Amino acid sequence: MARILLSNDDGIHAPGLLALAEALAGLGELCIVAPDRDRSGSGHAITVREDLHVQASTLGGRWVGYAVSGTPADCVKLGILELCGGLPDLVVSGINAGANLGIDVFYSGTVAAAFEGMLLGVPSLAISSVTDKAAPDFGAAQRLAPVLASWLLSRRDGGPVLLNVNVPEHVASPVAALRWTRLGLSRRYQDDFAPAGAEGEHTADGAKAAEGRRFRLVGDADDGDREDPTTDVGAVHRGWVSVTPIHLDLTDYRMLRALGARPGDPLGVEGAIFAGPTGRLRTSPDGRAAC
Numbered sequence: 001m002a003r004i005l006l007s008n009d010d011g012i013h014a015p016g017l018l019a020l021a022e023a024l025a026g027l028g029e030l031c032i033v034a035p036d037r038d039r040s041g042s043g044h045a046i047t048v049r050e051d052l053h054v055q056a057s058t059l060g061g062r063w064v065g066y067a068v069s070g071t072p073a074d075c076v077k078l079g080i081l082e083l084c085g086g087l088p089d090l091v092v093s094g095i096n097a098g099a100n101l102g103i104d105v106f107y108s109g110t111v112a113a114a115f116e117g118m119l120l121g122v123p124s125l126a127i128s129s130v131t132d133k134a135a136p137d138f139g140a141a142q143r144l145a146p147v148l149a150s151w152l153l154s155r156r157d158g159g160p161v162l163l164n165v166n167v168p169e170h171v172a173s174p175v176a177a178l179r180w181t182r183l184g185l186s187r188r189y190q191d192d193f194a195p196a197g198a199e200g201e202h203t204a205d206g207a208k209a210a211e212g213r214r215f216r217l218v219g220d221a222d223d224g225d226r227e228d229p230t231t232d233v234g235a236v237h238r239g240w241v242s243v244t245p246i247h248l249d250l251t252d253y254r255m256l257r258a259l260g261a262r263p264g265d266p267l268g269v270e271g272a273i274f275a276g277p278t279g280r281l282r283t284s285p286d287g288r289a290a291c
């Protein structure tokens, strides 16, 4: 029987986590480890200078999960190393209330929980509902989750993988709508900080005294890749279910190739770049060091 670790970033009491447990209950034994509160936007943060507190928490009157006073990455780490009786066969994170597309993967706790599973050697799935609602209908994501989870459990080729899945809330046939995608990295946020509370008001002379003021991050995503159906952003814009395989290596091989360099090459002797007198990195025409 498969052993599946469930986590999320919306917190142990989030309806999406219960929806995920209901969807995957037939596939195996579930171990649920989730933050004790909403940790959306926590990225891959871990708790290092304080203790993690673990408490039992009931979900839907059917499951007992572990509520952890840490981040999603803490939860998966602690689940795998301490709470869930060894390495699970699969980690599934979600179902997040809201999309995790493009650069969201760097901020998302949902994706980070799955990332942590992959780092620890377990095939992992992050699943998010593309919706604007705080309380979305998770039905489509629930129909899809066991299909993708079964496929990951049956895979025997290669090492651990991470799939980042975004399911439009009302997609009628989620399996038929599945599309492989790449991250749409021209998605950017029109970041803005709105004053929050009375302290947020500007002083009479227009000076912004930061002391004691409160801010809240607001602003919508500008989905520059909306027209490109090969991206996750473009796929969900067309009503498809986006499945992006994500890997760990952030090394910029394109930059190295452009410099004629390979990992391990020295920078200034045989390598193509050299710190000139201006302190700027320069490239010589023949690819040799120059000053």
Ligand code: MN
Pocket: 009, 010, 039, 040, 041, 096, 097, 110
């Ligand atoms: Mn979330």
